[in-house]
Amino acid sequence: MPCTDNHEDLSTCAHEEKSEYSIPMRPAATFLKNSVLTLARLSPFYLSRPHFLSVLYRLYYRLSESESNDGLYLKEGEQGLTSELEDFQNCVRKALTGIHESQLARRANSIAQKIERNRGLGNVGSLPTFWIIELADISPQRVRTPSPSFLDMLRFASHIRLLFRDSNTFTPVATEILDKASLFGCPWSAIIDATRCDEEMIAALLAWHPGEIIIDLSRAARSERDFHEALRRMETFKSRASFPRISWRLFLDRTTLWALEQLASREIPERWRTLHLYLARAYTPEEVSRSLFFSRRLVRELISAFQKSLVSKGWQILFGKPDRPEERQRQAERAFGTVHVRATGSYAPCVGNGGSDDLLSAWDSLEWKEYRRKVCVEGPFFDCPDCEISGSQDVFSVPYLLAAYERGVPSQEYIDAVRCEIDAIEDVSDAREINALVRDYEHKHAHVRLASYPHRMYIEVTDECNLRCPMCTQTVLSGPRRRISLETFSAVKPLLRYVELLHFTGCGETFLHPQILDMLEAVPHDQCKVRIITNGLLLDEATSRRLVELGLQDLWISLDATDAPTFQKIRGSKLFHRVLDNVRTLSRIRRELGSTFPRIALNFVAQRSNIEQLPAFVKLAHELGADAVNVGFLQVYTRALL
Ligand code: SF4
Known part of the structure; x- marks a missing residue:
């Protein structure tokens, strides 16, 4: 195809080069590909012979790929398989199912499977x-x-x-x-439950010559008696030379973890020392209460110690990596x-x-x-969710252990059981880590019913205010103002161990609540960051001193202006200098008590009437001893604010 671009020198045209090279190849590839397909359709015999199958299948894929600019993989991912490919795979399937001799069937099938696997296509002809x-x-x-x-x-x-x-x-x-x-x-193998593994069962299995018997110890390990009895029974077979390879399987939870140590102390024949290890998943609330997920750090250490001890005794441990x-x-x-x-x-x-x-x-x-x-x-x-067989997942991950999460929305009982376990974790940082893992998982999977606790909390202790700033929703609020009671605050206290940021904010002045200092005293300031937003009018010397003593982390004071007239315009108050004095007092007390907390930030809601003051505002903040300036934008929700 000639190039339609207007080149002065045709020798520099990449399109010409490409067209000269590639166009003649396409019809040849298509012709050859169609011939292979016709051969496969007309004569399944060729596809049922491993050598022919290998050559024809590879050739067909290669030709299909060379024909497609995007490659077969993209075609499948975005638009579904090409019909020719499916046709060919149908021929492969038909040819395979027509093979009745098992050895030949296995060989041909494994060749087809290998080709399909290497190509990474979802649709397959193999079985x-x-x-x-x-x-x-x-x-x-x-x-x-x-x-x-x-x-x-x-x-x-x-x-x-x-x-x-x-x-x-x-x-x-x-x-x-x-x-x-x-x-x-x-060849075949069996997985059998150790508690029911008696002479009769073993004899029945041996009659069919298994390649391997995997003894599942999970149920037996729930009781010391059953566990030892199961091992003792198996030990009676160890002298039999013709016995097949034995390996063990154990699902770990709180009730079975001890069995690892026991295994290490038993005299198990060398050829039987293979252990398939899994962490038990929790499908039910009862299983949640046995799950090792909630003590994962300790468990990781324990399992690794047991593993080392078993490995030193010649055991092979197959555990998820x-x-x-x-x-x-x-x-x-x-x-x-x-x-x-x-x-x-x-x-x-x-x-x-x-x-x-x-x-x-x-x-x-x-x-x-x-x-x-x-x-x-x-x-x-x-x-x-593929869990029990592979053992290859991140065995300490949420989905691995909290299995009900993968089956849709967990029941309220399941959620209660998860919360109960999180609550029982003594160490706060461990509890937060587990809570965060569950929360991230719930977030990722868009769960609406959550077992995890919130990690941020915003509390409006009152909606009353001593100012009526024109840009605030206070101006449109009607009806009597409210305050939360100490009892209400106490009700959220148990959640504070999971809260990383507790923010006292909302449509109201926090320090108007007469018990705000009592509430602040109840908060673990060393564990969670507490932040208060205030207009600064009630920040007297005593209150400031108490805040410094409590170790409050952040105090954000809304100022918005560098002079009294602008302050009055934006905040509807003549008390500009009182706020400045209060900030100075707080800075002084902080210095006197040798603390850097609370970190003081001055808030500046940028708008037409104050935007030019912003550089001076930063300077003023520095002079007052503030640590930061927060600049926000005015939210316009009334015509007057336009
Ligand atoms: S001080 Fe704060 S809460 Fe009170 S009216 Fe002004 S913006 Fe609203």
Whole structure:
């Protein structure tokens, strides 16, 4: 295509160079790409052979990318997948599902999966390879018998993990699954509850030759007797040479933390010394009361000490490390390969996330595509509800521990339980830190019902005032003026331990309240910053002295002018010099008592009548001993203020 720009020297035209180079390539790429697609459509045989699949799939992607200026990834992120790509992926899916020989199916599937994972696309033609199947002791009506298609899909599995969540009985479902696993030559492992792990259960598992048995100690660790009994039972198997690899799993909360120390003191065979460690999440108010989140600093130290002690005895501890470099790869593998089958028969990307009753509808759902895309684009994300399996999140984060927060709006009971725990934290800075974490989380997720306490508080102790400044809402207020009682103030006192800034302000003069000094005495000035805004008229010597003695941090005095006429115009008062004298007195007392508090700031509401005085105002503030000048703008809400 000739360039339409009016160049004098065509040899300098970048457009010409680009067009000469790129245009002939496009039709060739498109032609080749269409040929690959036609071949895939007409002959699924090629896509069912691992080598052909690898070559054709890579070639197709490469050609699609070279055809697109934006690259395939952007096309998918912003506009959905291109139809050609989906067409090709459908061909891949069709070819894969047509393979009945399990080894071939696994190989072809893993090739397709690897290509898709490396390209980071959400839509996939490949099928899940890591199956985590939950077998819970729930009502028989809710347990689905695996459908033939479900069992057939296991031929693509590279590993099956049976999760005996509440029951260690071998249900017919487990038998059917393991029957298929053995038919397809698929390795498998089991997670079983230590409290129900008896000779009969172990014998049933061993009959199917598991690669690994993970003993979950979480329930047993709630009681010392159960814990020791479970370990003793397992120790009876340790002499059996043919026993599979054993590892342990423990969800830590206040009731199970002690078990870490106990494990370190037991004689566990060397090949059994692997521990999968997780922090238990709190789904219910009772679990909140057991959660380690509220003593996270102490817990971090304790866990790290226990970990060190276990590691020194040859244990391998698998505990969440969000900064692991391989985490991205691991999460991507999970997003593209792992499916969780719940006991209710639904399929989901992880234990916590949504799901659907149909495997392929779930696997091809928008949520799952978004999950894959997110992992590839953003890397590992640690506030994923995906909790029990990966153990890779920031294990001390709010979402990890306060699980109900991820299930929508937590109940009032849950919120009360969280508050109760925050209140029970003795150290104020720890309590504030936890409160801030919960608050930030609630803010980020736009929660409307909050468990966190406010960290800033504005109190209007009275709406009466001894002035009627024309720019103040006092001029439009009507009706009797009010004062808050000491009882009302006492009611908010418990919250003050979380408050970083307590601001006495509002539409009224704070020092008109006869008990303001009593209120100030009740405030922990060393823990929270207290600020008062005043017109300065009532700031007599005694009050000033008391403020300095109390350690009040900020006193902002509204002055707005450098001379009496302007002061009278803006603040409607002839007492300009009284305010100046009061500021001088406060500065003097502060000096006499050797304090730098309260920091004095003079307020200046900039408007036509005073704006030219601003430089002189700063000078005046300095002469009066003030530390700062606050300049604000006039809010115009009446015609007179225009
Ligand atoms: S002193 Fe403050 S509260 Fe009182 S009228 Fe003036 S601006 Fe309003």
